[in-house]
Amino acid sequence: MSAHIIADDAEALAVAASLAAEFRPGASARDAGRRLPRAELDRMSASGLLAVTVPADHGGADVGARTLAEIFRLLATADASLAQIPQSHFAYVNVMRRQGTPEQREFFFAELLAGRRFGNAQSEAGTRHVQDIRTRLEPRPDGSYVLTGVKHYSTGALFADWIPVLARTGDDRLHVAYVPSGAPGLTVVDDWYGLGQRTTASGTVRLDGVPVPADRVLPHHLTFEGPQLHGALAQLLHAAIDTGIAAGALAEAAEFVRTKSRPWFESGVETAAEDPLLIQRFGELALCIKAAEALLREAARSVDAARADLSDDTAAEASVAVAAAKVQAARAAVEVSSALFEVSGTRSAADSLNLHRHWRDARTHTLHDPARWKIQHIGRFVLNGTRPPRHGLL
Secondary structure, eight states: OOOOOOOSHHHHHHHHHHHHHHHGGGHHHHHHTTOOOHHHHHHHHHHTGGGTTSOGGGTSOOOOHHHHHHHHHHHHHHOHHHHHTTHHHHHHHHHHHHHOOHHHHHHHHHHHHTTOOBOOBOOOSSSSSTTOOOOEEEEOTTSOEEEEEEEOSOTTGGGOSEEEEEEEOTTOOEEEEEEETTOTTEEEEOOOOOSSOTTSOOOEEEEEEEEEOGGGEEOGGGGGGSOOOHHHHHHHHHHHHHHHHHHHHHHHHHHHHHHTOOOOGGGOOSSGGGOHHHHHHHHHHHHHHHHHHHHHHHHHHHHHHHHHSOOHHHHHHHHHHHHHHHHHHHHHHHHHHHHHHHHHOGGGGOGGGOTHHHHHHHHHHTTSSOHHHHHHHHHHHHHHOOOOOOSSOO
């Protein structure tokens, strides 16, 4: 596989905008038919967009958090599933940047620049809570490992060249094993049939004695032993997706009202777009989105600032800023995608139009990490100066 190498932030944003425009026309049909976007992901890989966080000394553009968040926002305005698929990809590129050995970084950054994709196999079902990881990484006499376990919600795994697997060793420490997609004992099952995010293929990964060389394992537990941005960056991308869903829903609602909706007979106007009550509602929804976009930019700025001068204080400020952006983005996504029907009228509920995909995507994606706990951490920080925890989900 070969891929274009993006030079800088400006080119990365231009490529993302171009791909969003290319992917938008087919988004509804892909969702309605649950047609998995393999061709579109191949286009994304070939464009070089998935390698934009590779460090400059390894030949990458090394874009900042603000650019990366905007990339995800742009893609989500067009297709929320397509935007979601590489979210874990970038999270595990970040793990490699922080915990990889020089040799591991050299190998995997070359893979990324060639267009290779990371998936994920981290979440498990039926455990006590999200951090109760039971997948095991057992050492062998030759220094290599064997992976055993079952993962769920494995977004991107079906399309991946490498699948980062979250697992614990015998001492209960958390590691990430980077497993090639064709490894013996590895099975990826396309059994995701969610309400929304229908084409992310967030299904099951089964690991039945998967062999893993020692140089494909990273000590992820070290990430959380000091100030870190792992959680802030991952959550920033979730916030960007939600913000993009909201903007995409509002744009489609506006187009529908301009071209298809009828004015309410009491309004006294000729077209729905002239109805003062609809104009008022669109203004309110636009403000909701603008607030989400502003908080997203501020959160990304905080992440970039913390990356340049990482400390307990800067990491905490970044996490709190990202939490605020995620809460507002989730609210905007759900409210705007629901209000689409309110402003567009009865015709917009026709299943054939598939306008409900925006709400389904918003309702599904915003279930990532409950906003109520983010608000708790924001409040504790503001009132008592309590830094948020280093668990990687904030």
